[in-house]
Structures are given as C-alpha cells and as structure tokens.
Amino acid sequence: MRRVRTTATATAPALSPTAQLCAVLLLLAALASCGWGDPGGDDDGHAPGAPAGVTAAAGSATTVHVMWDAVTADPAVGTYEIYRGTTKVKEVPGSEHMVDVIRLRPSTMYAFTVRARDTDGRLGPRSREVRARTPVAVAADHSAPTPPGAAQGRAIGSRAAQLSWNASKDDRGVVSYDVYQGGAKIHSVGGAQTATVVTGLRPHTRYAFTVRARDAADNLSAASTVVPLTTASGSDDGSGTAPTDFRATTHKGDDGAYYIDLSWVPPRTDGVVTEYQIRLDGQPATSLVWGGTAPRGRATYSFYAGGDAGVSHRVRLRARLPDGTWGGFSVERTVSTGDTKP
Structure with missing residues (x-):
C-alpha cells in the first residue's frame, strides 16, 4: 500500500537457547520492578503500548501528515494524542490513525510523537520520534495543481483496495496527494507517489474514492474522476x-x-x-x-x-x-x- 520502495534488509540476530532464556528472565525482572504483573496491585490493567509505524510527511508548507499503526489494548484505546516536541497539538478518537498538523512554519523541521490513551484513562508511552521538514513557502501562489488523471482502482479481496492515478501538474510542484472516501479525507501520500493501497475496508461494500493534489502553498486541486469499487463478500484468503x-x-x-x-x-x-x-x-x-x-x-x-x-x-x-x-x-x-x- 505504499510508495516508491527502496531495498532495506533488517536481520534479527539469532540467540542461543541459553541467551533466549536469560533475555526472558531479564525482561520479567524489569517488568516486576515496574510493578507490572503484581497480583496484589490495585490496577486491573496496563496502559496501552507505544504506537508503532509512526511516519510524518509534509502536506504543504504549513502542514504535516502524521500516521501510525493501531494499538491493540485491553481495555481498548479511546484516544490518540499527537505531540510536536513536548507540546500536545492534536487528539483524535481511537478509531483514527492519521492526522494533519496545521499552522506550521514553512521551511522548518518538526519532531512528532504519538501516545495512546485507553478508555479507562491510562496514557501509554510515547512512540519513537519522527521528523518532517515543511517546504519553502511560495509567495503569491494562487494556482492549484491540475486534477490527478486516469484514476483507477481494484478491490484486493474483502478488506483492501489498490488505487492509482497519473501525476498532477503544478507550476511550483505537487507536495502531496489526498485520498478521499466519499467526502471524507482518509489518507495523504507524498507528491512523488501515484499509487496507494487502502486497508481496513468492510466486506461486500461499495466504495467511491477520489484523489486531489496539493502544492506547497496549500492550493488543492479539483478531485480526480470517481473510482467506484466493491469489496469481495465475506472473508478471503488475504493474499492481497x-x-x-x-x-x-x-x-x-x-x-x-x-x-x-x-x-x-x-x-x-x-x-x-x-x-x-x-x-x-x-x-x-x-x-x-x-x-x-x-x-x-x-x-x-x-x-x-x-x-x-x-x-x-x-x-x-x-x-x-x-x-x-x-x-x-x-x-x-x-x-x-x-x-x-x-
């Protein structure tokens, strides 16, 4: 579901059985020292874990799009808190995993983290810090990009869809593309990307997607042609x-x-x-x-x-x-x- 790919290899070092046992014992000791797993404690649950998969990308000279993976917790996550440095700038419901941070300064580097809060009010630790630099502002730019062309898509089984489009044109350059489901913005990708995969869809459901281009001055293009598609019925093998x-x-x-x-x-x-x-x-x-x-x-x-x-x-x-x-x-x-x- 994502952009131009570069090859990167990460190999987790293999541990001997003795080393694995030692690692487990050290982890249990660390958790015990934090008061976790104490049957005599007053807390019936634990705070959510730190969100993983956090990314940040400039949407314009004054906005940054932040995304993260959903956190599985018991009780469930009620809200996510988004921080710019040490300042909390946004709070969204637990069903949402993306946000646009607005009113930023052009040509500035920003650092973001995300925290999950469960429905009992427990606040989890911060995610890893991610950084994004807003582009230089373009003075007196009132010209929006052209609409993305030749938008098309296909269902991938019952819970995902692949979308693609032709690049928009702009006199100063496209910074990002916004993806809409009906009238709601559901995602944003970088200006060099002309394809994406949307997950989390419902089986046997008809959807209508459009794409709009955005430049550094926050000028937004008209929508692409509508891409209608229907996900497959029931569950599937998930091969997509x-x-x-x-x-x-x-x-x-x-x-x-x-x-x-x-x-x-x-x-x-x-x-x-x-x-x-x-x-x-x-x-x-x-x-x-x-x-x-x-x-x-x-x-x-x-x-x-x-x-x-x-x-x-x-x-x-x-x-x-x-x-x-x-x-x-x-x-x-x-x-x-x-x-x-x-």
Missing part, C-alpha cells in the same frame, strides 16, 4: 495483503544448533509494517517487531529450530497492517534442518 516472495532455508550455527532463515517482501500498505507473526508447524512460533526502522524492501529473519538434523518444519508468516488488522498469510514453505536448499 500477504508478504510475497517468501523463502525459507536452514543453517547450522556456531553453537551447533540449527536455525531457520526467512526472507520475504513486505505487503504493500499505507504505512510501514513493523510487526509479523511467524507460524511453525501450524502453531504461532514467535512475533517479530522492529524497534528501529522497518524494511520497506526485502526483509530477513532467523530463529532457533533445535539441535537435531533432518527435522522437517512448515513455516509461514503474516503482517500486522497499519490499520491494526492482520494481513493474509504468505505461502507455506517446508524446510529440514541441515538442508540448505530453499
């Missing part, structure tokens, strides 16, 4: 939102144990995919969460598979999409420890 080109091999580590090596291309989404679930032999095996910059191109990951050679395993994975839902599973691969063939 699944990781692609999934590969699996094994290798023997220096400790004598075997490890499964995975490689895949993230699904196209609006927003960065930061979390994956890996299933081994039909059961959830581990969750992979990028703490830093998640890859937009091919990603890799290795995990412990035991000390015995000749053991076969079935493995596949899926991504948590920016709207908080799980995408479809990749194809399933079968590997055997000691066999290096893909």
